[in-house]
Amino acid sequence: MDQGAWIIDCRDSADYQDGFIPGSLFLGGQASMTEWASFLIPQDKPLLFVLHKGGEQAMVALLAKLGLGNQLKGYLEGGFETWRKSAEPIDMLIEIEADELAMDLPHDPKIQVLDVRPIESFEQGHIQGATQASLELLVDPFSIAVLDPDQNLYIHSHRGYRSLVAASLFKRQGYHNLRVIKGGWEEIQKHPGIPLVWGSTDPIQDAVVDRG
Numbered sequence: 001m002d003q004g005a006w007i008i009d010c011r012d013s014a015d016y017q018d019g020f021i022p023g024s025l026f027l028g029g030q031a032s033m034t035e036w037a038s039f040l041i042p043q044d045k046p047l048l049f050v051l052h053k054g055g056e057q058a059m060v061a062l063l064a065k066l067g068l069g070n071q072l073k074g075y076l077e078g079g080f081e082t083w084r085k086s087a088e089p090i091d092m093l094i095e096i097e098a099d100e101l102a103m104d105l106p107h108d109p110k111i112q113v114l115d116v117r118p119i120e121s122f123e124q125g126h127i128q129g130a131t132q133a134s135l136e137l138l139v140d141p142f143s144i145a146v147l148d149p150d151q152n153l154y155i156h157s158h159r160g161y162r163s164l165v166a167a168s169l170f171k172r173q174g175y176h177n178l179r180v181i182k183g184g185w186e187e188i189q190k191h192p193g194i195p196l197v198w199g200s201t202d203p204i205q206d207a208v209v210d211r212g
Contacts, residue, residue, distance in 0.1 A: 001023070001048070003046070004045060004046070005045065005046040005047065005048045005073055006025060006041065006042065006045045006046070006047055006048070007021050007023060007024035007025065007048050007049075007050065008024065008025050008027055008041065008047055008048070008049050008050070009021070009024045009025065009026045009027065009049075009050045009080075009168070010027055010028060010029065010030075010033065010049055010050065010051050010052075010055070010059060011028070011050060011051065011052055011079075011080065012028065012029065012052075013026075013028060013160070013161060013164055015052075015080065016028075016093075016164060016168075017092070017093050017095060017164070017180075018092070019080070019084065019090045019091070019092055020050070020080070020090070020091055020092070020168075021050060021080075021083055021088070021090070021091070022089050022090070022091040022171070023091075023171065023172050024050065024168065024172075025040065025041075025165075025168050025169065025172060026164050026165055026167075026168040027040065027041075027165065028161065028164075028165075030058065030059075030062055032161070032165070033059075033062060033066070034062070034066070036135065036165070037066050037068065038066070039135075039136055039139060040135065040139055040165070040169075041068065041071075043068075043071075045071065046071055046072075046073040047063075047068065047071045047072050047073060048073055048074055048075065048076070049072075049074075049075040049076070050075070050076050050079065050080050050083075051075050051076075051079060052079060053078070053079050056075055059075070060072065091171060093164070093167055093171075093178075093180050094178070094179050094180070095179070095180045095181075095182045096154075096179045096180070096181060096182065097181075097182050097183075097187070098181060098182070098183065098187040098188050098190070098191045098194065099191065099193075101113075101154060101181055101188070101191075101194060102191050102193035102194045103193075104152075104154075105194065105195070108152060110150060110151050110152045111151070111152050111154060112131060112147070112148075112151045112152065112153050112154070113127050113129065113130040113131065113154045113155075113156070114130070114131050114133055114153055114154065114155045114156075114166070115127065115130045115131065115132045115133070115156060115157075115185075116132075116133055116134065116135060116138070116155060116156070116157050116162045116163055116165075116166045117132070117156075117157050117158050117162065117184075117185060118134065119132060119134065121158065121185070123199075124198070124199065125185075125189065125196055125197065125198045125199070126196065126197055127156075127188065127194060127195065127196060127197075128195040128196060128197050129195075133166075135162060135165060135166060135169070138166055138169045138170070139169060141173050144169065144170055144173045144175060147175065149175065149177060150177075151177065152177060152178075152179070153170070153175070153177060153178040153179070154178070154179045154181055155167055155170075155178060155179070155180050155181065156180070156181035156184045156185060156188060157184045157185070158184050158185050158186065159183065159184045159185075159186055160180065160181070160182060160183055160184045163180045163181065163184060164180060167180050
């Protein structure tokens with residue numbers, strides 16, 4: 001890590017939320033690795049993996065298939081429990097229910113809702129005042145750097161998976177004032193206390209810069 005290696009956490013989402021190595025990028029299982037590795041993982045950095053025990057050989061094979069095999073430097077033997085038992089620092093994500101979002105929105109002027117669903121989904125419906133930003137945009141540290149660190153960032157995706165990836169990208173850049181909305185858009189749209197916009201034809205284009 002001190003030599004610039006990226007830590008890629010490929011455990012399931014529940015285990016990741018329970019605790020992770022500070023600065024690690026959450027990518028979850030093989031399906032998300034296949035979908036997102038090409039633009040989320042840098043092509044010039046050594047890679048270290050945190051995996052569930054028994055998944056090491058499958059990950060080695062997948063990395064070779066994705067053309068990342070030469071960047072693999074190893075994996076954490078014994079999985080995350082090895083790290084936990086070593087008394088090294090552990091980071092965590094704060095997850096909130098849609099109910100809490102509904103209570104906070106009218107009373108906290110510093111809230112910024114970040115919707116990391118694809119733009120097509122955002123256009124069909126979104127939280128009033130939310131900002132849309134794709135994972136492709138957030139992987140650029142300059143995009144994250146323009147955000148006001150005093151904002152209270154509430155991140156959501158469709159069901160919650162992409163929001164964990166996005167949150168890990170923010171954490172990597174030292175932005176820790178954030179919450180992840182449990183259940184994502186599927187739960188948000190059911191809540192009568194959250195103001196929504198349906199069928200917008202004027203989506204936010206410069207997602208991160210525009211705070212409104």
